[in-house]
Amino acid sequence: MGEPLLRAEGISKAFPGVQALDRVTLEIFPGEIHGLVGENGAGKSTLIRILAGAIPRDAGRIFWQGQPVEIADPRHARRLGIAVIHQELSLLPNLTVAQNLLLGREPRTRWGLLDRRAMEQQAWRILHELGLDLDPQAPVGSLPFAQRQMLEIARALSENARLLIMDEPTSALSDREIHRLFELLRDLKARGVAVLFISHRLEEIFQIADRITILRDGHHIGTFPITEVTPSAVVRMMVGREMSEMFVKTATAGTEAILEVRDLTREGVFYGVSFEIRRGEIVGLAGLVGAGRTEVARALFGLDPVDRGEIRIEGKAVRIRSPLDAIRLGMALIPEDRKAQALFLSMALRSNITIAALPRIAPLGLLSGRRLDAASQPCIRHLDIRPPRPGIPVRHLSGGNQQKAVIARWLLLQPRILIMDEPTRGIDVAAKAEIHALMDRLAREGKAILMISSELPEILGISDRILVMREGRIVGELKREEATADRVLALAMGGLHARAA
Template sequence: MDGVSKSFPGVRALTGVSFELRPGEVHALMGENGAGKSTLIKMLAGVHSPDSGSIEIDGHPVTVDSPQRAADLGIAVIHQELNLAPNLSVAQNLALGREPRNRWGLLDRSRLREEAVAKLERVGADIDPDTRVGRLSVGMQQLVEIARAVAQDARVLVLDEPTAALSESETQQLFTLVEEMRRRGMGLVYISHRMEEVYQLADRVTVFRDGQWVDTSSREDVTPEQVVSHMVGREFTDLYARTRRAPGEVVLEARGLGDGSGVGPVDLRLRAGEVVGLAGLIGAGRTEVARLLFGADPARTGEIRLADRPVRLRNPRDGIDNGIGLVPESRKEQALFLDMAVRDNIVVTGLGEVSDLGVLRGTRITRRVTEQVETLRVRCSSALQRVRHLSGGNQQKVVLGRWLAIQPRVLLLDEPTRGVDIGAKHEIYKIIDGLARDGVAVLVVSSDLPEVLGISDRILVMRNGEIAGELDHDEATEESVMLHATGVANGAH
């Protein structure tokens, strides 16, 4: 891609950027949300056409004006939000648009299944081709997409945040597959905010910032700190921004809490001015505990106490009325109204505070929204911009702004930096630190162990639906957390 540019109404997404990919290479593409990575990918995928510049394959200019044309040229893109039909079988998804037909023009189901088995074997996927895709884990669905790309003899494969929702075992399976595709001579574009993955897989690293090319270096010639500095445009030191705090009184306490179906009994305490990390392997029950503490799911056993008085949380409104907020793990599916404005998403939880007798007051709404947009540094064209068009990091700030606007006593954050670039992560960590300094009790559920270790005053480790261990910030290490998460620490293995 040579000197490509792309503009949208009011936005210059890319300005004269160049990018190259070699056979048998993993080329990492990095940059903050809004840096232009997605626009570049969509031009490769045939979704957008460049306003200027050229795309060449084997030195010959090509026009990629549709997804079908991209596929014909051997370009495949595995988006972060997978492009599969969940109501169809694995075999049907693998053949979508290229279904085998018999002599009468009807679907040849026998051949469909045989071809699906062969395609799955090529990527080492042990999946029943008759299984409905919607029943597969995210990791298995991703393998189906990769199998489809490999079967179409793709020469270029783009992986966009491929491990964002994968378990550790699924991530390792993906890494093995990446190495195999590299050996076969495929060129891979790897987009990730996880620096350790980039340094494990990439041959070269290219950084974009504000729609412009900044640097391309061999992995050995650039340090992670230099990559981050290229991304954010400044020297970067303390990522986690944690300050020393003195936790206060217990604000929220759970005693024997459980959902009646595998989670519980759970005992925990959250103190004012404290950040507590909730760690554990996927499936340990971390998200379920957060939802119980908010009232999103009903507790079947135990009790929740706020300021040492029992409360009954039957639904999210009960949680909100008791000063509890929850930022769920999937902002797009569980938190945001994507086709509504930034303004509406921020005020929706506290409408009573910006209205009189049921009538919304514009001046109050403007004051509240402006305060949150400025405090959280939400990058948007205006408060009327649809949330759908914001970057992932700015969408997450809008969700945080919703809760900060009603000043909660307890804030539960489930995977608060998933799919967020490193600059936005740093800003979110500063927000969390500021909330704790203001006396809010914060619980952070995270699969990112360095994140948990970096921001938490205490760490609770879950295993099989229960708290398996508690570690103070000064004694916690990745190893000690994993010993509790796997049951080795208490001999449960």
């Protein structure tokens, strides 16, 4: 195959509490489409961020066209010829197609003014060469996502990109648009451009990639020509780990349904979602990122409207139009991104814990530090939040303790139903175990828990039942005893056997 375009060897990167990449090696050749797969947290994003110059690596070497390089920042990567097409596209919505294509290298007239006609012609030529039918004058903000993605690819190529790194490029595309994108990628391949293609959808990798690299827990599991592996073998390599974390499960589910959801639909997002959660039961909601799990949680909690469907709580039909309705009905949502969606980082621990229960703590509307301490201290003790100082700003707490603070806030309101979205994301192993033990205890106390998680061991270890979502629908339900990593992942990815290479 000749000399690799890019060779990254022995790349390591640690974040506080986690070794994101451990001596990973990746080689990409000109004209190759290279699939990169792994579970959430396997290290794919970290690897591409290092290659794009967005974060520095701890160890390892990178060679570009045979020469060792230090990729200083994203601009440097772009100059080298490495272009990353993110899911959040990096186009300026207030500029036109032509302006976006040529920003930073605009054609000028003799007088140093913008040569608008040349600009339009160059833009047209770039688009034409890729067979893209876009109006150079159209404002980018008005284009649909698929066209913006094409535009971004066009811009990268017009800047002489030799390697396109595409992070989940198909997650927001329709089937036809995916088809169109693949045609374009094959065309680029013929011109010697290399593509690193990251996708959760194995079927797509098997359709388009020449080789595939599998990461698991920051380790390089292997790189294979696509013809030498099968989808199920790849899944096994993605999952195949020891269940190193211990889950202690003491709670047993009751029989009485606390939450019943029938045919809940939000057009374009999720369809016909039906399930129930019983007293003391933990139901795990598994699926790939973008399958619609968080959206279901948001709708249940009144953050987004639904188009159809029925929600019953303890047998009574309810309408939930806002988070306040949900809270009054005894629901609690512990969101996915606690820093942006739950915590007031600059405020003290006691304020963060008590903020939703203030009317109860201060009946006359007057607060005092002592009163907040008195209300929050039992929670701090109960959940073992450390350090146990009510006055400490929560930004000084570790991720695990921050998460406990969020949970404590909701427990003060004594909810019947807890919705936990990625409850242990970004938390170190010891704290994870504590959160899991806490969930078990809450279930024992009779609470109904819906847990969204992208970590298979967590889903398998702690759930009484597992619902699997794919593309906005619940595609399977597994009892605790019958659930295995392979089965959950196969349901979540779908179409594996039907469309395997």
